[in-house]
Amino acid sequence: MAKPNRCESCNDITASSTRDLLNQDLAKQVRTAYDRIEDRGMSACLFGSGGTCCRNCNMGPCQIIDGVESMVGICGATADTVAARNFARTVAGGTSAHTDHAREMVRGFIATAKGETPHEIKDVEKLHDMAQLFGIETADRDKNEIALELGERALAEFGKQDSSPLTMLKRAPLKQQKIWKEQGVEPRGIDREVVEMMHRTHMGVDQEYHNITKQASRCALADGWGASMLSTELTDIMFGTPVPKRAIIDLGVLREDMVNVTVHGHEPLLAESLCLAAEDEEILALAKKAGAEGINLAGVCCTGNEILMRRGIPVAGSFIQQEMVLATGAVEAMVVDVQCVMQSLAQVVKGKHTDIITTNYRAKMPDGVHIQFDEHDAYASAKQILAHAVGNFKKRGEYYIPKDKKFDVVVGFSHETINYMLGGRFRQSYRPLNDNIINGRIRGVGALVGCEHYKYSDDIHFEIAKELIKNNVLVLATGCAAQALGRRGLMRPEAATEYAGDGLREVCETVGMPPVLHVGSCVDNSRLLIALTAMVKEGGLGDDIAELPAVGSAPLWMSEKAVAIGQYFVASGAHVIFQDLPISGAKKFSEYLLKDIKEEFGACWGVQSNPLDIAKAMIAAIDGKREALGINK
Ligand code: XCC
Incomplete structure (x- = not known):
């Protein structure tokens, strides 16, 4: 039922359009998630939010209390095993979503190459780059013929059964590839990694949290460097690579x-x-x-x-x-x-x-x-x-459009666009970005990705981004986080003058770009992997992603996909900070994800509940990398 105090209950909804709409009589008839949160009237289950509720078999559900001997699972599973299994299944869930999405895109790509859709192969340059990566001959061949072979090879990556690594891993910095090999986490087949993850977290299989997390990394890498990256690249080839x-x-x-x-x-x-x-x-x-x-x-x-x-x-x-x-x-x-x-x-x-x-x-x-x-x-x-x-x-009845609630944005910052904007028409390289990081005009790169959450104000993205750009951190944004930042005016070039620190402002004003760049959808987080790799390859900032002054956050995550994304960034060497993670009920596993995993991949997870603390932690992580590189003058 409608709530007369709707607006009071939504006082912390920042999007002025949302507030405006919910104030209308018309909208008061509608129950939204804000009402449902209030109506539930109960706080979240502590075992669920701490990651220690196990319902992987029918002997339970077992609620585990870490350190209490009588409160292990009926099978004997400890808090660390249960939390690691739940975390890993979340990664598998997220990866499966990106994988199924990517598979549909590849199927559409093949149909397009065969002339069976209204679409066409638009980005021939990218087609050739991808063909080269897959070892496909391009000389004197029609673009559709190349695309068909590429599409079929891409489709085979999903069901690959041999144990060689996924083709796209070759795009990563060499040191990164070596780390994956040493750690035994190179993904083999995209679907295989999800299936193996689900198997290993079934009752009575993998009961060692380091080993479970190892497969979670392999599964997540199959998402980032496999499914998501294939989807982004083939979608670009088919529909055009974004430009501003x-x-x-x-x-x-x-x-x-x-x-x-x-x-x-x-x-x-x-x-x-x-x-x-x-x-x-x-x-x-x-x-x-x-x-x-x-x-x-x-x-x-x-x-x-x-x-x-x-x-x-x-x-x-x-x-x-x-x-x-x-x-x-x-x-x-x-x-x-x-x-x-x-x-x-x-x-x-x-x-x-x-x-x-x-x-x-x-x-x-x-x-x-x-x-x-x-x-x-x-x-x-x-x-x-x-x-x-x-x-x-013709059936439209009473309606209300908050007409003044529309905001200008400049979008289209694919990896290629960033290359072009910062590298110039003729140079087309990341070197100028690296130079600006080395000379300190740009302190580092911060990625704000992922969802929004009804329990928290949607101002959180804005507050974090404002703090980052004030401190000369260039922000790259994807997903719904990007839309929230666009609604707050940070995706206009003028935002650099209004909000950015001196160094970042100078760079943005020189090339005419906003201080917060819209990089795309959630599968397009793979563009960030490519951008980070390009920064490594340009030189001057270390040999792998772990050395770059770059850090990511999904402060308002809600979907399993965000956790899969977080894990592929960590396993690729990029530090990631979330507002919460369902692991706090398991001491050793938490310590592993929040600290010790760094010894394997050069990066770990971080958790900060306060938005400004997220921004501060991101800046501190960037400064730490600058210090290690000897450029923190
Ligand atoms: Fe979904 Fe992708 Fe999250 Fe938005 S950001 S709420 S996953 S739509 Ni992708």
């Missing part, structure tokens, strides 16, 4: 006079097809006939990031705004595929003209309308979905 673009984000991007279709989820095959079909004459004629000026496509969550980065399509909302987008009453259809789509959406639109259109056989929802998206008939599928949305336009 101006765009707008937040709820105000919805249009009064157009059919509003929001696209939410992760796999951009669907969204790209909708972008093409939204300009189809037949669809436009239908929209006109319904009294609309056309189709207004807008993104939500990471699908939003994908089409924002490549096409400059506006983003209507991030993860915590998905219900608000619908609460406006102005959306004719929300088209969803996989991941981060809340089941509550169908309830939010009850009594409204809006349809939630599920499009993927893997992800259906009670009360959703299912229109299966067929990548082999992508254009027709997209037209069918849009025609359905147009049919709802």
